[in-house]
Amino acid sequence: GQNIDQPTEMTATEGAIVQINCTYQTSGFNGLFWYQQHAGEAPTFLSYNVLDGLEEKGRFSSFLSRSKGYSYLLLKELQMKDSASYLCAALPSGGYNKLIFGAGTRLAVHP
Amino acid sequence: DVKVTQSSRYLVKRTGEKVFLECVQDMDHENMFWYRQDPGLGLRLIYFSYDVKMKEKGDIPEGYSVSREKKERFSLILESASTNQTSMYLCASLEGAVNYGYTFGSGTRLTVV
Numbered sequence: 001g002q003n004i005d006q007p008t009e010m011t012a013t014e015g016a017i018v019q020i021n022c023t024y025q026t027s028g029f030n031g032l033f034w035y036q037q038h039a040g041e042a043p044t045f046l047s048y049n050v051l052d053g054l055e056e057k058g059r060f061s062s063f064l065s066r067s068k069g070y071s072y073l074l075l076k077e078l079q080m081k082d083s084a085s086y087l088c089a090a091l092p093s094g095g096y097n098k099l100i101f102g103a104g105t106r107l108a109v110h111p
Numbered sequence: 112d113v114k115v116t117q118s119s120r121y122l123v124k125r126t127g128e129k130v131f132l133e134c135v136q137d138m139d140h141e142n143m144f145w146y147r148q149d150p151g152l153g154l155r156l157i158y159f160s161y162d163v164k165m166k167e168k169g170d171i172p173e174g175y176s177v178s179r180e181k182k183e184r185f186s187l188i189l190e191s192a193s194t195n196q197t198s199m200y201l202c203a204s205l206e207g208a209v210n211y212g213y214t215f216g217s218g219t220r221l222t223v224v
Contacts, residue, residue, distance in 0.1 A: 004153075033212055042115075042201065043154075045212035087153070096161055097142055097209050098169065103153035 002026045004102035006088050011108045012078055020073045020086050020105045028093025032064050032071045035087040037104065043087055046073070075107075083109045114138075115204050117216035124223050130189040132219050134202030142205040143185040144213065145169075145177065147198040154201065160185055192223045 003025045012018040024032065031050040035043035049055055049064035049071060061074040075082055085104040092100060118133040136143065142161050146154040146169075156169030158177040166177050174196060178186045185204075189196055199220050203213035 008151075031209065035212070040218075042215035042217045043213075045214070048210045048212055050210070089154075091209065096159060096167065097205055098144070098156055098159060099154075099213065101146075101154040103151055 002090075002092060002100050004088055004090055004100055006086075006102040006105045008103070009106045009108070011110060012075075014078055014080060014109055014111050016078050017074065017076050018078060018107065020075075020088075020107065022071045022073070022088035022102060024069050024071070024088070024090040024100075024102075026090045026092040026100060029066065030091040030093050032062075033089040033091070033099060034062050034071075034073045035089065037085045037087060039084070046086075078109050080109050080111070083107060115202055115214050115216040117200075117202050117219050119219050120217060122219060122221045124189075124192050124221065126193060126223055128189075128192045128223075130192050130221065130223075132187040132189075132200055132202075132221070134185045134187070134216055135183050136185075136204040136214070137183065138204070138206065139182060140204040140206050140214075141182070143179065144203045144205070145175075145185065145187045146201045146203065147171070148201055148218075149198050157187065189221075192221075194223050197221060197223045 006022045034046040037043040047062040088102040089099040115136045144159040145157045160179040176188045202216040
């Protein structure tokens with residue numbers, strides 16, 4: 001079957017670094033997405049990885065290992081506004097670009 | 112910036128009512144999707160459409176139907192609302208290049224009483 005696993009909750013301190021892990025199993029694979037979702041709001045696109053390695057975008061980086069079915073989102077210099085849910089989503093092959101989402105990781109950043 | 116607009120942020124409906132959730136995107140995207148989001152379950156795909164009048168079932172289509180008469184509008188229909196359809200409903204659209212990701216609407220929180 002198709003499955004995405006990520007931790008349910010994490011806490012971290014303002015200014016610190018946090019890594020949110022995601023493992024996936026899909027029928028074929030065309031890429032891995034990370035979205036940020038603040039409470040009561042729509043998810044917003046953070047990153048897309050299709051090749052192995054690290055992609056850096058400012059304070060946020062995303063890593064992919066296709067052979068291990070593994071990704072992580074790295075958040076540096078944490079700010080209070082980073083408190084949100086982070087959704088991992090995989091794109092199986094087979095057309096129509098239908099994303100499979102994990103249940104999300106709720107991150108709480110404390111002063 | 113692409114805009115995806117859902118007509119209502121909050122809705123309360125009675126069991127058995129027919130419910131229409133509307134979604135409009137302003138960027139001529141071909142692909143549109145309806146998800147529901149429930150605590151602990153994440154986003155689950157209900158229906159999607161890859162062109163006008165074309166629709167495909169997602170993972171949980173039971174109790175729902177959709178309509179796509181115009182490219183910019185994708186409607187989700189609850190034929191006879193039930194309490195287990197109380198949820199957050201999210202519409203999304205996607206341009207041709209998948210690496211830009213979905214753009215989501217702000218969501219409709221539906222409560223069926």
